[in-house]
Amino acid sequence: MLAAERQRKILEKVRRDGTVRTTDLARDFVVTEETIRRDLDLLGRRGHLRRTHGGAMDATAPLGELSQTERESRQLDEKIAIGREAVRLICPRETILLDASTTALEFADQLPEDVPVRVVTYSLAVIERLASRDSNLELIQLGGSYEARGRRFSGMLTESALRALRIDRFFFSGGGLDPIRGVSEPNPEQARLKRMMLQHAEWSCALLDHTKLGVQTDFYFAAPEELDVLVTDRGAKIYAKSHLKDLPYELKFAR
Structure with a gap:
C-alpha cells in the first residue's frame, strides 16, 4: 500500500x-510503529488531526472533551459489551x-431489573435512561451546576451531596489509560470530581474500551494502584499482553 493511501485510510479511521x-x-x-508515527506527524502538521501520546485524535473535534452526543456513537458495541461484563x-x-461517561450510560442500560441496587450519579443521561424502571432500583441524582455539553452536574453542590453518601462501588471511564500513570481526563473539573469520587468509594472499576489504552490526556485522576478492576473489550488483548503486566488491579475482558 502506498503511503498516501495508508494516510488517507488513517484519517478516515480518526474521523x-x-x-x-x-x-x-x-x-x-x-x-x-515508527512508520505510523511518521504518518501521524505528517497528518498533524497538515492540520488533519491532533497528535496525542500514543496516537492521535480528530482535529475537527473541539479542544478538550467531545460532547455527550458526539461520544455516544463511538465504539458503541465495545461500550455495550463492557457494560454487560461490568x-x-x-x-x-x-x-x-x-x-457521566457514555460507557457508564451503557453500563446503566445493562443493570438487571431483578437485583436491588441504589444508583448515584451526576449524569442527566443516566437518570433519563433509568427513570422508567420502577422496581428494585433507587435513583439518587447529585445536583449542582448543569453542563449542557456533557449533560451532567458538577461543582460545590455536587461534591457536598456526594460526601453525605456511602458509596460501595464506583464505575467510571476516562479519556485514556497510561500503564504507569493511570487514568486521565481532558477536562480538569471532571478529573478533580472523579478524583474525589474515587477516594470516597470503597471500591472502583474503570470502564475503558481498547481505543483508550495507551492514551494520555491532560489531567490524571486515578493511579493504577488505586483501581480494583479494569474492564475493557477484546480488542485490547494484544496491547494488554505487551503493556499491562504485573497489574495492581484485576483485568477483565468483555465477552
Whole structure:
C-alpha cells in the first residue's frame, strides 16, 4: 500500500472513531510503529488531526472533551459489551456511583431489573435512561451546576451531596489509560470530581474500551494502584499482553 493511501485510510479511521492508537494502526496496516508515527506527524502538521501520546485524535473535534452526543456513537458495541461484563461485579443492595461517561450510560442500560441496587450519579443521561424502571432500583441524582455539553452536574453542590453518601462501588471511564500513570481526563473539573469520587468509594472499576489504552490526556485522576478492576473489550488483548503486566488491579475482558 502506498503511503498516501495508508494516510488517507488513517484519517478516515480518526474521523470515524475520534481517536486512534499507534500500536493498533501498525498492526492493521502491517507496518512498523515508527512508520505510523511518521504518518501521524505528517497528518498533524497538515492540520488533519491532533497528535496525542500514543496516537492521535480528530482535529475537527473541539479542544478538550467531545460532547455527550458526539461520544455516544463511538465504539458503541465495545461500550455495550463492557457494560454487560461490568454489571456482573455488583452485589444486591449496594450503592453504586456512575460517572457521566457514555460507557457508564451503557453500563446503566445493562443493570438487571431483578437485583436491588441504589444508583448515584451526576449524569442527566443516566437518570433519563433509568427513570422508567420502577422496581428494585433507587435513583439518587447529585445536583449542582448543569453542563449542557456533557449533560451532567458538577461543582460545590455536587461534591457536598456526594460526601453525605456511602458509596460501595464506583464505575467510571476516562479519556485514556497510561500503564504507569493511570487514568486521565481532558477536562480538569471532571478529573478533580472523579478524583474525589474515587477516594470516597470503597471500591472502583474503570470502564475503558481498547481505543483508550495507551492514551494520555491532560489531567490524571486515578493511579493504577488505586483501581480494583479494569474492564475493557477484546480488542485490547494484544496491547494488554505487551503493556499491562504485573497489574495492581484485576483485568477483565468483555465477552
